[in-house]
Amino acid sequence: MDKTLHRRSDMQYDFDIYGNDMSPAKGGYTPINKAGYKGCFVDTVPLSGINFKYFNLKSSDAGMVMVKNHSRFIQINYIINGTMSCKIQNETHELFVSAKTQEANFLFIPEDYEILMEWEPQKHLEMFQLGISLERMFRCLPQEHPFFITLEKSVHENNPIMLNRFNVLIQGRVNAILYDMLHCPLKGKYKQLYFKSKFIELLMLELETYISKSATFANHTGLRPVDIERMHKVREIITENVKNPYSLSDLAHKVGTNDAYLKRHFKEVFGTTVFGYIFLLKMQKARELLQEGRTIAEVAESTGYKRVSHFARAFKGHFGLNPNQVANDHILHQEQ
Numbered sequence: 633m634d635k636t637l638h639r640r641s642d643m644q645y646d647f648d649i650y651g652n653d654m655s656p657a658k659g660g661y662t663p664i665n666k667a668g669y670k671g672c673f674v675d676t677v678p679l680s681g682i683n684f685k686y687f688n689l690k691s692s693d694a695g696m697v698m699v700k701n702h703s704r705f706i707q708i709n710y711i712i713n714g715t716m717s718c719k720i721q722n723e724t725h726e727l728f729v730s731a732k733t734q735e736a737n738f739l740f741i742p743e744d745y746e747i748l749m750e751w752e753p754q755k756h757l758e759m760f761q762l763g764i765s766l767e768r769m770f771r772c773l774p775q776e777h778p779f780f781i782t783l784e785k786s787v788h789e790n791n792p793i794m795l796n797r798f799n800v801l802i803q804g805r806v807n808a809i810l811y812d813m814l815h816c817p818l819k820g821k822y823k824q825l826y827f828k829s830k831f832i833e834l835l836m837l838e839l840e841t842y843i844s845k846s847a848t849f850a851n852h853t854g855l856r857p858v859d860i861e862r863m864h865k866v867r868e869i870i871t872e873n874v875k876n877p878y879s880l881s882d883l884a885h886k887v888g889t890n891d892a893y894l895k896r897h898f899k900e901v902f903g904t905t906v907f908g909y910i911f912l913l914k915m916q917k918a919r920e921l922l923q924e925g926r927t928i929a930e931v932a933e934s935t936g937y938k939r940v941s942h943f944a945r946a947f948k949g950h951f952g953l954n955p956n957q958v959a960n961d962h963i964l965h966q967e968q
Contacts, residue, residue, distance in 0.1 A: 668692040678827035681765035688758045699747040706764040707739045714757035719748040720792040727792040734802050738795040760810045808952030809834045862887040863901040874913040915950040922958040
């Protein structure tokens with residue numbers, strides 16, 4: 633069966649993966665159980681020039697969505713779990729980017745380009761996409777920021793570009809803001825005010841992160857390619873063994889370095905510590921387990937917490953939500 637779905641986009645970007653005969657349920661939440669897809673989808677346009685989407689799904693075959701875009705916009709992809717690739721192309725230009733668990737990137741997408749999104753079969757994909765109109769982005773973007781000149785040049789040439797040049801790890805605070813926006817309980821003008829404040833906070837964090845990450849990148853350009861490759865290997869090992877994480881010494885031994893170099897080089901390359909990255913993955917796993925219907929006590933134990941209260945405090949600090957809120961969401965969506 634052809635899993636490619638097409639839809640024309642006249643606004644910033646707009647597509648669905650559940651077919652035109654389904655409409656979003658109350659609150660924007662739409663369950664998906666059609667054509668090999670299973671999960672949920674949220675789509676909302678709370679403010680002029682801003683589009684907010686959330687995907688949480690798995691497909692039997694490789695997932696694919698094709699969009700024909702008819703307006704210029706900025707798209708920020710936040711991959712909470714899984715891997716997603718994106719190809720942006722027209723007759724003369726092509727841009728290919730990909731991101732995996734807990735990575736984010738900024739894209740400028742010109743008008744009259746096709747956007748092809750793909751993800752792996754039988755793999756859980758959870759992601760947020762924030763679409764920002766060019767007009768709103770330029771209103772928010774300081775002229776002295778490195779993005780400004782890059783974006784202005786790309787707009788003039790009508791070429792797609794990855795503005796941040798490299799994927800960045802999603803900060804804990806960014807995770808919390810995204811889920812705050814997803815679970816906003818307000819309506820009407822109050823919801824618009826809420827989204828506006830969260831959007832400004834989110835954009836501020838991302839623009840500041842870009843500058844600090846650029847400085848870090850400049851500082852670690854002195855690292856040998858083999859050292860940078862080792863750190864990416866360490867990250868892969870951590871991701872594949874998050875249930876039973878290795879010690880620093882074991883990780884260092886596996887990639888042929890020592891503890892001191894591992895700690896310093898990992899922070900230089902990824903902008904976070906080894907233990908910070910392990911914590912990030914544990915929180916994501918905890919959220920998945922809660923969504924599957926596991927009890928908070930079971931999830932706390934599965935993620936290495938001896939006390940439920942300690943787990944709840946860590947979860948709240950990372951996502952901005954209490955574990956029982958995620959568990960209750962799971963029950964509500966099951967009932968729908």
